[in-house]
Amino acid sequence: MINKIVIPAAGKGTRMLDLAQDRPKHLITVLDKPFLYYVLSNIQKAGYEEIILVVGHGAELMEEFAQQGGREFNLKLVNQFDVVGTEKYGTAMPVLAAREAVGDEQFVCIYGDNLYSVRDLAAMRELYDDYEYLSLLQVDHPEKYGIPVLEGGRVVKIVEKPKEYISDWASIGCYKFTPSIFKACSEVEKSERGEYELTDAISSRATEGKVKARKMLDYWLDFGKPEDVETVAQFVRSGKL
Numbered sequence: 001m002i003n004k005i006v007i008p009a010a011g012k013g014t015r016m017l018d019l020a021q022d023r024p025k026h027l028i029t030v031l032d033k034p035f036l037y038y039v040l041s042n043i044q045k046a047g048y049e050e051i052i053l054v055v056g057h058g059a060e061l062m063e064e065f066a067q068q069g070g071r072e073f074n075l076k077l078v079n080q081f082d083v084v085g086t087e088k089y090g091t092a093m094p095v096l097a098a099r100e101a102v103g104d105e106q107f108v109c110i111y112g113d114n115l116y117s118v119r120d121l122a123a124m125r126e127l128y129d130d131y132e133y134l135s136l137l138q139v140d141h142p143e144k145y146g147i148p149v150l151e152g153g154r155v156v157k158i159v160e161k162p163k164e165y166i167s168d169w170a171s172i173g174c175y176k177f178t179p180s181i182f183k184a185c186s187e188v189e190k191s192e193r194g195e196y197e198l199t200d201a202i203s204s205r206a207t208e209g210k211v212k213a214r215k216m217l218d219y220w221l222d223f224g225k226p227e228d229v230e231t232v233a234q235f236v237r238s239g240k241l
Helices: 014-020 035-045 061-068 080-084 092-097 118-124 181-188 198-207 229-237
Strands: 004-009 050-055 074-078 107-110 114-118 133-138 147-153 152-161 167-179 211-215 220-221
Touching: 004 035, 004 092, 035 050, 035 229, 050 061, 050 092, 061 074, 061 211, 074 080, 080 092, 080 167, 092 181, 107 118, 114 167, 118 133, 118 167, 118 181, 133 198, 147 211, 152 229, 167 211, 167 220, 181 198, 198 211, 220 229
Parallel strands: 004 050, 004 107, 050 074, 133 211
Antiparallel strands: 107 167, 114 220, 133 167, 147 152, 147 167, 152 211
């Protein structure tokens, strides 16, 4: 059973425009609570014993949240910029920053601006084996996502925003990792976007035959654009969390 979960939450949240001008987007209020509160609440209900929050931009506000409104979650904060610096940027960096905090244990990893069901988060804890796992959800526009190529239940590679149709099952930022992912992250080279991509680290593991995929049981809500505030608010009001 997996008990640790890592939450990368170091980004600026530029797509949130003025809403994230004075705070990390994870702390933007939805109804009467920061969005991050709902993420952490579902994680806690799923049974995780250790929550590692990787912070960066607006770190002091995240620390304030951890000590006040988020105190019930017993968070362990890791400052990405203190651990890996500010020169390297990209989704592989917060995972790499959590290396010491995670140690030699397996862990689940979700982005702090994504909301998943308690049932899916609990199911991730059961994936205790030697493989990395992607969570997949059926989407309407696969050309906007990372789409895994599967062979016999294993992920052969991941194609980012494919121009030709591969599948409508997309990777949506919910992972289970073994400690081997840290070496893969440390060896990632800068992508065409000028970033160090977690997808490239996962693809490296896939070439070793060590990545599998699972299908989501319930929902995925992304919190990246201003209109997502009302979407999440409606979802909270519906009682579907």
